[in-house]
Amino acid sequence: MSSAKPIRLTYAFDAYCGWCYGFGPALHEFAAANADRIELRVLSGGLFSxxxxxxxxxxxxxxxxNERIAQLTGVTFGDGYRAALKDGTVVMDSADAATGLAALRSQQGANALDAAAAMQRAWYVDGRSLSDAQVYRGIAAELGLDADAVAAAYASPAARTEAEADFLQVRRLGVDSYPTLLLHTAHGTDRLGGPVSSAAALTQALDQHLAAVTAA
Structure with a gap:
């Protein structure tokens, strides 16, 4: 049953976090199944900053x-990523990645969760650096966004400032590990599920939290 006011959730993730990559498919399924009643914001954490x-x-x-993540979540790591691991020279810079997410989600019609997933595919499947402006052009095209506008946003001080604001918000929320999904109610903020939770388990946890709040 839909509530009149959307249920607020925050997803704290890092584009270079393998557990976030593993959690992504379940979170997407959960978000789609509950789209009529949740409002989900995506914040970047500074895991590698x-x-x-x-x-x-x-x-x-x-x-x-990665082996454990694949075993527990079923995600696969691509050949491009494996080659990048073997080469070992790609610098994982979460500030650059957070700036990229800020640039993508600032565009008209952008979905932050889809943008986050596309960024993780760029790294964990293709092995592409999330400090490369061309990566965001490709993601923009994939998501039907204006590639020039995304590239300009990525290069702008405003996107970097927004990335730093994400880091600050995540810290203020008390997040110290990724992925973290938070539920916000009038009674406070609670963590929902964990890195290997299924979509069904997340929905069940959401229902239980809401029932407890209603009963309180």
Whole structure:
């Protein structure tokens, strides 16, 4: 049953977070199934920002983590990504990725969750750096957005400022791991599900939280 006022949710993710890539399909299915009653915003976290923005080879745990992610969520990692891992020189810079998301979601008709998924495919399937402006042109075309406008937005100080604002909001929400899906009600903010939750489990958790709030 639809409520008159949309239920507010926040998805805190990082484009370079493998667990977020694994969680993506379930979250998309959940968002589609509950589209008539939720309002979902997507915020970037700064997982690999500042001194942590390093070549992927600086994080030797990643291949093992990917195996576990694939096993638990069913996602697949593409040949382009595997080649990028083997090469090891791509710098994972979450500030650049967050700027890219800000540029994409600022466009008329853009869906932030679709943009986030397209960015993760660019990295985890094709192995393309999310610091490359051309990547955002390609994503814009894929999503039916104006590639020139997206490229201009990506290069603008406003998008970088918005990316930094995302990082600040995520910290203020107390998020310390990704992916994190938060439910906002008049009673406060609660975490919904976890990295390996199915769409059905997320919907069930949402219903349970709302029932508890209504009963309170």
């Amino acid at each position: 500042g001194p942590r923005a390093l070549p992927v080879s600086a994080y030797p745990h990643i291949p093992g983590a």
